[in-house]
Amino acid sequence: MKKAVLLFIAVLALPIAYAADCGLLNIASCLPQKLFEFIISILNAPLQPLLNLTKALLTEPVNLSLFSGLWAIILYVISMFYGILMLYSGFNFMISGYDAAKRADAKEWFKNIFIMMVLVQASFFIYSAIVDLSSILASVMINMIDESFFKLTADNIINLGLQFFFLLLYVLVLLICVILLIVRYILVAAGVVFAPIAIFLYFIPPLQDYGKMIMNFLGVCIFISFFDSLILLVCSRLIEIPLFANFKILVMIAAFSIANLLMVFLMLFSAIQSALSAKNKAVKVAKNLA
16 A cells, blocks of 8 residues: 555656746646646657667668578579570570671670679679668658657647547557568568579560569669658658648658558559569560460
8 A cells, every 4th residue: 555655656746857947937837738748758658669660670771691691592593504594695606607686696695694693693782782772861861850750749739639639540550660661671681582583584585574573673672761761751841831730640640651551552563563564574475486
């Protein structure tokens, strides 16, 4: 019983401690304001881990070393085809005779194979550089946003009431954003394994569309964090306009909702569009062979 009383007194004392800078002349208006700020700080406490995780997933470089061993295996498998492709190009060059077009095609094959070998061998470093560039761009955008934009505030009574009413919706939208960013993180991390495959397929004319499909999908997954950060930056500037200042929580929800929809749409759309394009190409090739 005594512990419960002490705990109750401590809880009551917290708003008073928050109001330590209140004076006799403004105590009537200061105490309610400090009480609201104290309640807001309690509500922000469970939001902070989600916000920190969201910021980390948007700005921190993806750890590609998780799949470096698998990348090395894929590289070893692809390197087994180098000799076959070189022999194929040399054979075409020898049988071309005096046909200028065939000789030009054979030379083009040699050039493409050489470029492919260089890019495939350096694919890990190229992919890592692109991922780091995306992280830098996203960090620049996020660092331009005031951290108070993502938190609940007690700046006016209208916004305060809306925040209490839409708090659960905001947490839900933020949680969905975290889940989508985790999926994006995994896809980008695993993408280092598919980068050499995409390069290899791109330089094989019959398989070029499949290489493009993989590259397009990985490119969307890598740079989607930059576009998400840009959306958050634009929405954070909206609350500086008086029309939107009283609806901050709705702007926050709209910002993360747009980011969520963009991630789902772009990742799914790029994958579906690339798959359909590759399928149409395969059907066209099959008809030509028939």
